[in-house]
Amino acid sequence: MSILFDNAHLLQQDGTAIPSVVAVEGTAIRYAGPKSGLTLRMRKTIDCKGGIIMPGLVNAHTHLGMTLFRGFCNHLPLEEWLQKVWALEDLLTEDDVYWATMLSIMEMTAAGATCFLDMYFHMEGVARAVADSGMRGVLSRGLQSLGAPGNRVQEARALYADWHGAGGRITTMVGPHSVYTCDEDMLKQSIALADEMDVGLHIHLCESRQEVADCQKAYSCSPIELCEKLGLFERPVVIGHGVELTEADMDILAQHPVTVAHCPGSNLKLGNGIAPVAALQQRGINVALGTDSAASNNNLNVWEEMHLASLLQKYTARDAGALPAAQALEMATFNSYQALNIDGGLSEGNVADLVLVRTDKPVFMPGLDAAADLVYAAGCGDVAITMVAGRIVYDHGQWPTIDIEEVSRNIERIAARLFP
Numbered sequence: 001m002s003i004l005f006d007n008a009h010l011l012q013q014d015g016t017a018i019p020s021v022v023a024v025e026g027t028a029i030r031y032a033g034p035k036s037g038l039t040l041r042m043r044k045t046i047d048c049k050g051g052i053i054m055p056g057l058v059n060a061h062t063h064l065g066m067t068l069f070r071g072f073c074n075h076l077p078l079e080e081w082l083q084k085v086w087a088l089e090d091l092l093t094e095d096d097v098y099w100a101t102m103l104s105i106m107e108m109t110a111a112g113a114t115c116f117l118d119m120y121f122h123m124e125g126v127a128r129a130v131a132d133s134g135m136r137g138v139l140s141r142g143l144q145s146l147g148a149p150g151n152r153v154q155e156a157r158a159l160y161a162d163w164h165g166a167g168g169r170i171t172t173m174v175g176p177h178s179v180y181t182c183d184e185d186m187l188k189q190s191i192a193l194a195d196e197m198d199v200g201l202h203i204h205l206c207e208s209r210q211e212v213a214d215c216q217k218a219y220s221c222s223p224i225e226l227c228e229k230l231g232l233f234e235r236p237v238v239i240g241h242g243v244e245l246t247e248a249d250m251d252i253l254a255q256h257p258v259t260v261a262h263c264p265g266s267n268l269k270l271g272n273g274i275a276p277v278a279a280l281q282q283r284g285i286n287v288a289l290g291t292d293s294a295a296s297n298n299n300l301n302v303w304e305e306m307h308l309a310s311l312l313q314k315y316t317a318r319d320a321g322a323l324p325a326a327q328a329l330e331m332a333t334f335n336s337y338q339a340l341n342i343d344g345g346l347s348e349g350n351v352a353d354l355v356l357v358r359t360d361k362p363v364f365m366p367g368l369d370a371a372a373d374l375v376y377a378a379g380c381g382d383v384a385i386t387m388v389a390g391r392i393v394y395d396h397g398q399w400p401t402i403d404i405e406e407v408s409r410n411i412e413r414i415a416a417r418l419f420p
């Protein structure tokens with residue numbers, strides 16, 4: 001299928017949007033630029049009516065299976081929250097995780113996301129949902145020392161063997177959960193596993209003060225220092241959160257191929273504070289955006305994270321110039337593409353992961369600054385079309401690849417069992 005997005009404005013990396021067309025053929029962008037330069041003939045034409053086409057957003061830290069727990073326990077600190085959630089997780093089946101992931105993908109694609117980085121269990125269910133829905137996903141099996149850690153490592157191996165590279169839309173990473181759930185041996189095993197598969201790692205680090213204090217008590221160093229000592233940062237790593245970082249921690253991170261997945265919504269709601277994004281970026285450390293789970297956030301809307309990230313840095317620095325809108329957009333797109341090895345962005349040859357935003361709405365008028373309009377005035381409700389790998393997965397309130405009724409029927413059935 002070849003599709004021409006006609007009469008659009010293309011969002012540039014500097015935050016401006018210029019009149020353009022985008023031609024998509026198969027899974028890739030064949031042309032993006034002024035209509036006068038288009039020589040291809042496309043089978044289908046979509047009139048964008050002057051709307052903005054932007055690169056697909058990436059949710060760089062998720063636990064999609066937990067969307068089943070949305071609204072289950074609010075107003076609790078991380079440690080108490082974890083205890084409640086872990087008890088419920090024991091009841092989950094792969095089928096539950098499949099349907100939770102389908103539901104999550106509906107929510108994310110409607111909000112302009114085209115890819116996510118997940119850490120959970122029953123990852124076969126997550127992978128099947130990604131395959132069935134047409135979404136793009138980077139999947140990591142969460143690893144911990146408790147219980148039967150060997151089984152989890154086996155599952156991580158199987159996830160890689162069965163799904164890494166599948167359909168050109170799924171890749172895998174190794175996911176040691178954290179320094180408080182993985183002992184040194186498990187962290188070392190995780191690094192060895194990532195070496196063996198030649199993939200990156202995905203881990204929670206420095207999410208709360210308690211985590212850092214416990215690590216200091218157990219190891220006499222910070223979580224970042226512990227991971228560096230073990231060699232974890234020798235491979236590409238995505239760190240979920242990175243709230244409680246010292247200057248020394250950030251100096252360590254700056255020397256390694258590390259991305260911090262900033263999760264402002266979850267951090268605020270769990271009362272964990274605000275990550276030092278400006279200080280990270282000053283050191284050249286890559287910062288992406290994630291929602292964390294719908295059990296803590298309580299949504300999977302990366303758009304909201306862009307808005308929060310920008311405002312929070314202005315607030316902490318008492319500086320209106322901190323984290324401008326175009327930079328927030330870059331964090332949700334290109335910074336994640338870099339972290340997750342995706343040829344994203346609206347230029348020829350890149351994967352056709354894109355979002356059409358309707359601009360015939362009050363929030364886009366008078367239309368003086370595209371990036372500022374998108375981040376501060378608009379919201380995910382202004383997304384008209386989301387395309388992943390050349391396929392439309394969300395279209396004006398409809399999900400062409402997903403049976404909505406089947407998803408809601410199954411969510412209702414599972415919720416009735418989990419919350420009798």
Ligand code: NI
Nearest residue numbers: 204240292293
């Ligand atoms: Ni998390």
